[in-house]
Structure formats: C-alpha cells, structure tokens
Amino acid sequence: MTLTEKDKLYNWHPYTQHKTAPDFPAIIKGEGALLWDENGKEYIDAIASWWVNPFGHSNKVIADAIYKQLTTLEHVLFGGFTHDKAVLLAEKLMTILPNNQKKLFYSDNGSTAVEVALKCALQYNYNKGIKKTKIIAFEDAFHGDTFGAMASSGITFFTEAFKGSLLEVVRIPVPTNGNEEKSLQALQNLVATNEFAAFIFEPLCQGAAGMVMYSAEILDKMILMCKHNNVFTIADEVMTGFGKTGRTFASDYLDNKPDMMCLSKALTGGTIPMAITTFTQEIFNGFYGDDTNKAFFHGHTFTANPTGCAAAIASINLLQTAETQKNITRINQSHLDFEQKIKLHPKVKTTRVLGVIFALEIKTETQESYYGTMRNKLYNFFIENGIILRPVGNIVYILPPYVITDTQLEKVYYTIEKAIEMI
Numbered sequence: 001m002t003l004t005e006k007d008k009l010y011n012w013h014p015y016t017q018h019k020t021a022p023d024f025p026a027i028i029k030g031e032g033a034l035l036w037d038e039n040g041k042e043y044i045d046a047i048a049s050w051w052v053n054p055f056g057h058s059n060k061v062i063a064d065a066i067y068k069q070l071t072t073l074e075h076v077l078f079g080g081f082t083h084d085k086a087v088l089l090a091e092k093l094m095t096i097l098p099n100n101q102k103k104l105f106y107s108d109n110g111s112t113a114v115e116v117a118l119k120c121a122l123q124y125n126y127n128k129g130i131k132k133t134k135i136i137a138f139e140d141a142f143h144g145d146t147f148g149a150m151a152s153s154g155i156t157f158f159t160e161a162f163k164g165s166l167l168e169v170v171r172i173p174v175p176t177n178g179n180e181e182k183s184l185q186a187l188q189n190l191v192a193t194n195e196f197a198a199f200i201f202e203p204l205c206q207g208a209a210g211m212v213m214y215s216a217e218i219l220d221k222m223i224l225m226c227k228h229n230n231v232f233t234i235a236d237e238v239m240t241g242f243g244k245t246g247r248t249f250a251s252d253y254l255d256n257k258p259d260m261m262c263l264s265k266a267l268t269g270g271t272i273p274m275a276i277t278t279f280t281q282e283i284f285n286g287f288y289g290d291d292t293n294k295a296f297f298h299g300h301t302f303t304a305n306p307t308g309c310a311a312a313i314a315s316i317n318l319l320q321t322a323e324t325q326k327n328i329t330r331i332n333q334s335h336l337d338f339e340q341k342i343k344l345h346p347k348v349k350t351t352r353v354l355g356v357i358f359a360l361e362i363k364t365e366t367q368e369s370y371y372g373t374m375r376n377k378l379y380n381f382f383i384e385n386g387i388i389l390r391p392v393g394n395i396v397y398i399l400p401p402y403v404i405t406d407t408q409l410e411k412v413y414y415t416i417e418k419a420i421e422m423i
C-alpha cells in the first residue's frame with residue numbers, strides 16, 4: 001500500500017469532505033520552496049504551507065537551533081518556572097514589536113493566541129466591574145477554529161453549525177476601496193454603545209477571505225475611534241506577521257498601534273507549533289494586584305516550550321538578515337511586474353499586491369463559493385502542474401517562502417496564466 005492509501009484508512013484531514021476529496025499526495029521531503037511526494041513528484045510550495053514557512057523547508061539554521069535545544073532542555077513547565085529561551089525570545093520580540101507592546105503570553109497556535117486576546121479583553125473589564133461582553137469583528141474575517149476565534153470569524157460555513165453556542169460578536173463591513181465610510185460609520189455606531197470590549201481584525205489583509213486588502217489609513221482611523229471609546233483593539237497578525245506585508249508586522253504601517261497582537265504561523269519559521277499574544281502595560285495592569293482571582297487563569301501545557309522558543313529566536317534572526325530583506329523586496333517587485341502584465345487579461349477582474357502577497361480574482365458569471373467547482377478545478381490544475389496553490393473561490397493568491405527563486409516564481413506565474421486560460 002502507498003502512504004496515500006494507508007493515510008485514508010486512519011487520518012481525518014482538516015477542512016475535508018472525505019467522500020469527495022481526491023487522493024492526497026504524501027510528501028516525504030522538503031527543501032527550500034520545494035516538496036517531493038512518495039512518487040518523486042516535485043511541487044513548488046507557493047503558499048509556504050499555509051503561510052508558516054518563510055525560510056524554506058528543512059531550514060538548516062532553525063533545525064540546528066532546535067537540535068541544540070532538544071539536547072539541552074526540551075521542555076520545562078512555564079507555571080512557576082522560566083527558562084533562558086523564553087527570556088531571550090521576549091527580549092528579541094521587544095526590539096521588533098510596536099513599542100506599546102510590553103507583555104507576552106505564550107500558547108500553541110493562532111486560534112489560541114486569539115482566544116487569549118479575547119479572554120483578556122473580556123476579563124479586563126470584568127476585573128474592573130465594567131459590563132462589556134461583546135466583540136466587534138469584520139465580515140469575512142478568519143481568526144481560527146476554537147470557539148472564541150470561531151465566533152469572531154465571519155466565513156459562515158466554517159461556523160454555521162455552532163451559531164447558537166458562540167460569544168456575541170457584531171460584524172462590520174471590511175473597509176476595502178469605496179467601503180471606508182460605511183465601515184467607519186458601522187464601527188462608530190457600535191463603539192458608542194459601551195457594550196463592546198474589543199475590536200479584532202486582520203490588519204491590512206484578510207488571509208482566508210482570499211487576501212482581501214484595505215488601507216492602513218482607514219485602519220488607523222478605526223483604531224483611534226476605538227481608543228477614544230475605550231474599546232481594545234486586537235491585531236490578529238497570525239498571517240501577516242514576520243515580513244509578509246513587506247514590513248515586520250502589518251501594524252508597522254499604522255500610526256495608532258493596536259492594544260494586543262496575535263502571532264503564530266511564521267513565528268517559528270514553520271517548524272514548531274507556537275503562538276504569542278502581546279499586550280500593552282495597561283492591559284497587564286488590569287490583572288495585576290493583590291487579588292488572586294483577578295489573575296489570568298489560562299494556560300496550555302506546552303506554554304513557552306523551550307524548543308519552540310529556540311526555533312523562534314533562530315527564525316527572527318533569519319528574518320533580520322539583509323538577505324531575507326532583499327528577498328522580500330525582490331518577491332514584491334516580481335509580483336508588481338506580474339500584476340502589470342496579468343491585470344489587463346480579459347478574464348481577470350482585479351489584482352492586488354502587498355509585500356510578498358499577490359492575489360487575483362478571476363471574472364465569473366456567478367458568485368463562486370469558497371470550495372466550489374471553479375476552486376476545485378483550479379486547485380487540481382495547479383497540483384497536476386506541480387504547484388501548491390489553494391484558491392479561495394475565484395481568487396488565486398501566492399504567498400511564497402521568501403527563499404523561492406526567480407525561476408520557481410516564474411513557473412508559478414506561468415502556471416497561473418495557463419490556469420486562467422483553461423478555466
């Protein structure tokens with residue numbers, strides 16, 4: 001039996017209807033932007049394996065840091081103890097985070113980073129005896145699949161089955177080009193009610209919605225509006241963090257910094273599952289005092305796992321090299337050149353670029369659903385051609401590892417052009 005066949009006997013895959021799903025290739029090796037399956041077929045990983053992997057698969061520098069850590073101290077509980085790597089990583093993050101971020105809380109994945117932020121926003125108010133129990137989020141947002149994260153997410157078929165069991169979240173329109181005023185007005189109406197603890201958003205680019213983008217200028221206004229009305233702002237940078245938008249964080253484009261930030265995905269260079277929620281001193285102070293009950297009673301067994309922290313330190317060091325920064329600029333320029341060429345194509349509706357993120361929408365007669373026919377046709381075409389891209393409905397996006405070569409990138413563009421012709 002092949003790995004693919006054995007996999008089908010036991011494994012339940014994410015976001016998958018197993019009855020209709022095609023066979024999943026079994027990947028056995030990765031290097032740089034490339035992956036190989038059990039039959040020796042080569043793939044270009046043009047979405048950095050769900051946006052986690054900026055420095056390439058099987059990166060030697062991160063692997064060495066992990067090995068060294070595993071043979072020094074693999075794990076120690078973070079309740080009642082600390083360790084050198086958590087301290088080093090914290091010091092390092094403090095040099096790259098917006099300077100209003102003063103405290104870090106560790107967890108294991110993007111969804112839990114969001115849970116932590118939401119729980120802190122709610123408990124901060126509870127600790128002070130203020131009744132603010134609702135959350136504001138964008139339409140079509142994606143913040144993860146645990147309950148709080150899911151409640152804040154607006155892609156309905158992800159969350160429909162759980163509607164009755166979710167935290168109260170009110171959604172506002174995304175301030176894309178032309179929708180700024182509508183969005184701002186909706187936010188103004190909500191913050192004025194004094195019922196909302198926080199506004200959570202994916203800054204500048206909504207990943208799972210299909211790389212939907214909006215300006216830093218409008219987000220700045222929205223954050224300021226929240227500040228004036230004592231509503232916390234949570235920047236979910238799980239996707240945008242660590243260079244994807246062309247700056248270290250999307251929040252670096254803002255004048256008004258968020259109160260909290262959620263980090264995961266590229267944090268460890270796509271190696272060890274880890275997440276961090278970051279906070280202002282003010283939020284931390286809302287839990288600080290003589291009353292034990294006011295502490296934040298939340299934790300995960302692998303909180304601040306030393307191996308994860310070592311991987312994150314190595315990863316941030318890599319991000320800061322001149323070579324990586326040059327690669328980010330190179331990919332951005334390459335996307336802009338491709339955009340100039342492809343946007344005139346009669347079948348292309350719109351295109352957008354931010355940092356290493358490129359997206360295009362294919363013209364359609366009808367509204368294409370997230371996992372609809374067009375999406376599946378495109379997806380299968382890319383896989384057949386050895387390119388890993390996961391279109392969202394009629395939206396094709398690229399979010400490559402920063403180490404992708406020009407030749408590999410050209411092949412991705414070329415295959416997208418062919419796909420547009422084919423569809």
Ligand SMILES: *Cc1c(COP(=O)(O)O)cnc(C)c1O
Nearest residue numbers: 109110111142143144207238239
């Ligand atoms: C992927 C993602 C999450 C969820 O992260 P997981 O590690 O999959 O739980 C949350 N927010 C955003 C913006 C994401 O892209």
